[in-house]
Amino acid sequence: METNASIVGVGCTKFGNVLDTPELQDKTFHELIAEAAFEAMDDAGMTGKDIDAFYVGSMLSHTSRVYSHHTQLCDWLGLQLKPGLHFATACSTMNTGIGLAAMSSLSGKYKNVLVVGAETLMSYPDDNPVKRKAVDPVDLWYWTDFGVDQMYAYHHCYDIATAYGAIPTMGYAKKYGLSDEKMDEVMYNVHKAVRRHSSLNPKAFVTEDLQESARLKDFRDPLKFWQSHNNPYFAYPTRLLSALNTVDGAAAFIVTRPEEAKKYHEQPIDIVGFHWAVSNYPWYGKDPTDWAIDKTSFANAYKMAGVTGKDLDYLYVHDCMQIYQLILPEIAGYFEEGEAWQAAMEGRIMFDGDKPLNTSGGRHGKGHAFGASPGSETYEIVKQMRGEADKRQVKKEIEIAAQHNHGYGMHSAVTIFKKR
Amino acid sequence: MVQKVAKRFYDSLVAGTILAAQCNDCGNWTFPPVTACRECGSRNIEMKEISGEGTVYFYSTSILPPKKFAEYSPYAYGLIELKEGPAFMTMVEGLDASTPEKIAEGNKRLPLPVKAEVIERAGMNVVCFRISE
Numbered sequence: 237m238e239t240n241a242s243i244v245g246v247g248c249t250k251f252g253n254v255l256d257t258p259e260l261q262d263k264t265f266h267e268l269i270a271e272a273a274f275e276a277m278d279d280a281g282m283t284g285k286d287i288d289a290f291y292v293g294s295m296l297s298h299t300s301r302v303y304s305h306h307t308q309l310c311d312w313l314g315l316q317l318k319p320g321l322h323f324a325t326a327c328s329t330m331n332t333g334i335g336l337a338a339m340s341s342l343s344g345k346y347k348n349v350l351v352v353g354a355e356t357l358m359s360y361p362d363d364n365p366v367k368r369k370a371v372d373p374v375d376l377w378y379w380t381d382f383g384v385d386q387m388y389a390y391h392h393c394y395d396i397a398t399a400y401g402a403i404p405t406m407g408y409a410k411k412y413g414l415s416d417e418k419m420d421e422v423m424y425n426v427h428k429a430v431r432r433h434s435s436l437n438p439k440a441f442v443t444e445d446l447q448e449s450a451r452l453k454d455f456r457d458p459l460k461f462w463q464s465h466n467n468p469y470f471a472y473p474t475r476l477l478s479a480l481n482t483v484d485g486a487a488a489f490i491v492t493r494p495e496e497a498k499k500y501h502e503q504p505i506d507i508v509g510f511h512w513a514v515s516n517y518p519w520y521g522k523d524p525t526d527w528a529i530d531k532t533s534f535a536n537a538y539k540m541a542g543v544t545g546k547d548l549d550y551l552y553v554h555d556c557m558q559i560y561q562l563i564l565p566e567i568a569g570y571f572e573e574g575e576a577w578q579a580a581m582e583g584r585i586m587f588d589g590d591k592p593l594n595t596s597g598g599r600h601g602k603g604h605a606f607g608a609s610p611g612s613e614t615y616e617i618v619k620q621m622r623g624e625a626d627k628r629q630v631k632k633e634i635e636i637a638a639q640h641n642h643g644y645g646m647h648s649a650v651t652i653f654k655k656r
Numbered sequence: 657m658v659q660k661v662a663k664r665f666y667d668s669l670v671a672g673t674i675l676a677a678q679c680n681d682c683g684n685w686t687f688p689p690v691t692a693c694r695e696c697g698s699r700n701i702e703m704k705e706i707s708g709e710g711t712v713y714f715y716s717t718s719i720l721p722p723k724k725f726a727e728y729s730p731y732a733y734g735l736i737e738l739k740e741g742p743a744f745m746t747m748v749e750g751l752d753a754s755t756p757e758k759i760a761e762g763n764k765r766l767p768l769p770v771k772a773e774v775i776e777r778a779g780m781n782v783v784c785f786r787i788s789e
């Protein structure tokens with residue numbers, strides 16, 4: 237196992253809505269980026285002078301109302317005259333940024349690289365930088381869908397909730413012979429973990445756990461609440477609570493050369509493998525759980541790191557639809573085929589279980605700020621590996637962890653981390 | 657020079673002809689057609705009419721369809737595998753997507769054979785599939 241680069245600083249804003257979340261209220265896209273970047277710089281004990289290059293990840297210009305992020309942001313970050321660029325692979329953006337930064341650092345050209353990402357999805361500046369207008373979800377998805385095959389698929393009656401949620405869920409149930417009722421109970425258990433994790437994460441969007449949500453609607457049994465009209469089908473059999481929550485937020489990390497990492501942080505987290513793979517839509521065939529892109533990205537990242545899925549102590553997978561918390565850990569080899577749904581039923585995927593997964597609450601609980609989300613997940617992984625995850629700290633020592641993300645349309649990014 | 661693929665595909669639909677690209681090197685079909693073979697990457701491809709035969713494996717419908725297709729909602733959006741090999745997703749006629757219960761029942765009947773046809777949706781000619789029986 238060879239260390240290619242090391243993470244020595246991480247930062248993340250609260251995930252929420254700049255229109256009404258107290259920690260974010262009235263902050264601009266530029267200020268969210270500065271907040272995440274400065275936390276990462278402080279974490280690494282760096283100032284702008286120590287940063288050799290900065291890469292800004294963001295997906296939707298329709299809501300940020302920004303192009304040339306790097307030129308607009310350099311003075312907000314104290315990085316004038318530094319090399320900077322904007323990059324994107326949709327919802328996997330900042331995971332891709334880890335590999336980009338690692339390659340830059342490894343080449344020796346730019347040793348210390350700041351990767352920062354932000355997304356504002358709930359509102360946009362309405363021809364006035366400090367006056368925002370709420371985004372209509374129909375418009376948000378119209379713009380988002382520019383990321384999926386626009387030549388053919390979109391115009392053939394495209395339906396994201398069916399393709400991304402319902403059909404993979406039905407495929408998983410069919411593969412393991414689970415009835416519709418049983419599969420719904422499995423998804424309820426996955427969601428229980430999501431909400432337990434987000435309720436313990438002060439930076440998450442959804443802060444109440446599932447029991448609390450049920451109680452507020454006069455349900456004593458959270459399963460009955462789950463099955464009620466409060467949680468309709470988004471696309472049968474996928475319920476609304478199994479899908480993402482779009483939010484505003486930003487995240488950042490700093491990558492440096494492994495031999496210099498201890499100068500900046502006493503506990504560097506080493507990047508030992510990464511890989512990306514792409515596919516056009518649809519990314520699966522008649523078995524909707526057989527995902528060649530993810531098999532490819534995991535296999536190559538593992539090969540680079542010299543590990544297998546069995547070596548992972550912790551895994552964070554893309555979960556814009558919570559069914560991915562079952563499909564992807566099996567593809568990753570973190571679970572055997574058919575083991576993930578049982579593990580979810582038994583609570584093994586919670587932070588205090590033996591197979592911790594997505595402990596910051598995932599893209600429903602923590603919230604999904606498209607290009608910035610993977611950065612918030614790297615933040616969680618680094619905090620967990622350092623032992624700084626507070627109330628949701630994984631009980632066992634994490635030596636090796638993996639992060640997986642999907643970018644719309646479809647991109648698969650995997651990064652492998654190792655503790656020194 | 658790259659030959660026009662997308663315009664030819666959509667123009668052919670007016671006459672009811674559904675084109676794919678078959679690879680002259682590996683023989684695999686790419687549907688809908690693009691400028692290279694999806695299997696081997698070869699540019700040595702030929703636009704040919706497909707049989708229109710296929711199988712539908714799963715379907716459902718969303719409560720939040722894109723605004724372009726909102727007027728048709730709820731509609732059955734299905735996963736199809738063509739006889740020629742490629743997977744495709746589009747609207748499927750003959751499957752009931754009116755309620756979650758109907759979707760659950762409908763999926764228990766799958767897989768079923770389907771046949772491609774050209775329909776007009778949101779002002780464009782597109783390919784949909786219809787249950788064959």
Ligand SMILES: [Zn+2]
Pocket residue numbers: 679680681682683684693694695696697698
């Ligand atoms: Zn070929």
